[in-house]
Amino acid sequence: MRDSPTSAAFSGAVCVRFAPSPTGYLHLGGARTALYNYVFTRRHGGIFILRIEDTDLSRSTDEAIAQIVTSLSEMGLDWDEGPGKPGSHGPYRQTERHHIYAEHVRRLRDDGWLYPCFCSAEQLEAERQRAQAEKRSWVYGGACRELSSGEAERRIAAGEPWTLRFRVPDGVTSFHDMLRGPVEVDNDTIGDFIVQRSDGTITYNLAVVVDDVTMEITHVIRGDDHISNTPKQILIYRALGAPVPSFLHMPLLFGTDKKKLSKRHGATQLEQLTAMGYLPEVVRNYLCFLSTEFDESMIGWTLADLVDRFDVEQLGRSASIFDPDKLRWMNARYIRELDAAALGERLVEYLTRAGFYGDPQRWVAPDVAPIPGTAVAPEPRQEELTRAVAPLVQEKIELLSDVAGLAAWFFHPLRLHGDALERLRGTAGARQTLQAAAAGLSALEGWHLEGVEALVRGLPTQLEVKPKAVFAALRLGMSGQTVTPGLFESLWLLGREDAVRRLEAAASLL
């Protein structure tokens, strides 16, 4: 039973944010969160803010921020306000918002919501251990809760380290999740939590709320690992006298072992996937369609389609597992639906980025790691060849990188290595087939696909060799491989001179 969309309750403009912390790379789960936020806002004509949660300075890096920006751009997402896009709700990095937090802390403290606590971390840890040992639940006992302000001030003045805690009121805190309906939590399971550390910095739960309030966020869309934080945050909203936004906690993305997606799961970053030959828009759509009903016609959806046809509020509630097989199938499907010229374009772009043109003969598709800076621009001839190869491989590749296994041989002279040579030697009538084909091709009038095909098709009867053997010999002799694009097309694309040269070279090895 799904509750009716809460958006109806919001008459004003929708405003959402994506707030990654740049402590590492943005993985697919984060990308998915960003996507849903984006689609939701655009769908409601709202604005999308990118905020960088870098409160943990020691673990935040500029490279991580750059990577996040790259990932989002690859999926086609743009933001109305955020890094590189100043607006009325800035600044957009938490490290630049200290004055805002300070001001709100002062307000909360003046209103009696916050109190200084002098309990040391060790002391609290010990209490926690003891509670654990006695199988009791533990929340902060409030030893400092009733300290008189006079005493507190005296101890602060005396230089004792202190933190600021939020005074959690009695009662029950509840909210309505857009996906899950009502969620209710008893406040005494929460316990007064720390809001300002002894070094004066602010804690996550306070920072998000202050940011969301000041940025006028109306809908918070994030992973369901935040559900248990929500009541604390709501308490802060109320203490601040600010309107509480709507919440939508989306199901998490797991690896094949049903654990939250992490580096251990192989390629879990958009850049890794695109380096391996997945198309970013396919990954984007795949991510979007997890937790929801999916049909093939959706594979080719554009971002605009997503915006007006995809409803985040229809999402399922349980975590889903990232399935590389299905993604691969989608990618193949998408490639087949591209028009050949577009595929050629993608192939050139991909092979350039992947450094293929530097050494086509030895190039190997990346497995998991992102491509390092190895881009090599194609020579005009290579680029032309790539575009010409595109329609020949379109039905056969699943990933852009698969083109190499199928067609790299076009890019370098014939190499018949041991295995292939053995096979060729074992193919009935190989030598005469190759010679006859070479002779036939050089004598061919004009150079058309139809002519090449007619010639090759005539060979079996002419030579009295089984068709299978003829085709096998030619395929091997032309490419050194057993798997290639269509035989006629390949010979034709090689051009008369190169085709003949290869077949003759192969024949001479027998």
Add this chain to the structure above:
RNA sequence: GCCCCCAUCGUCUAGUGGCCUAGGACGCCGGCCUUUCAAGCCGGUAGCACGGAUUCGAAUUCCGUUGGGGGCACCA
């Protein structure tokens, strides 16, 4: 331990009390087609976590159990 969230084929899911002998897709297996490999088409494999209750009737509602996940941080 306490609190919260979740639970249909291996995976993504349809299913809102009778239309369910549980449907589709990926994967896997087999067949057809075929110059290889694919693609395509056809067929097969496999699931309501368990136990109670409500009901004429439950995958669907309620309660418990189990399992998974998250939180209980001077992490975000």
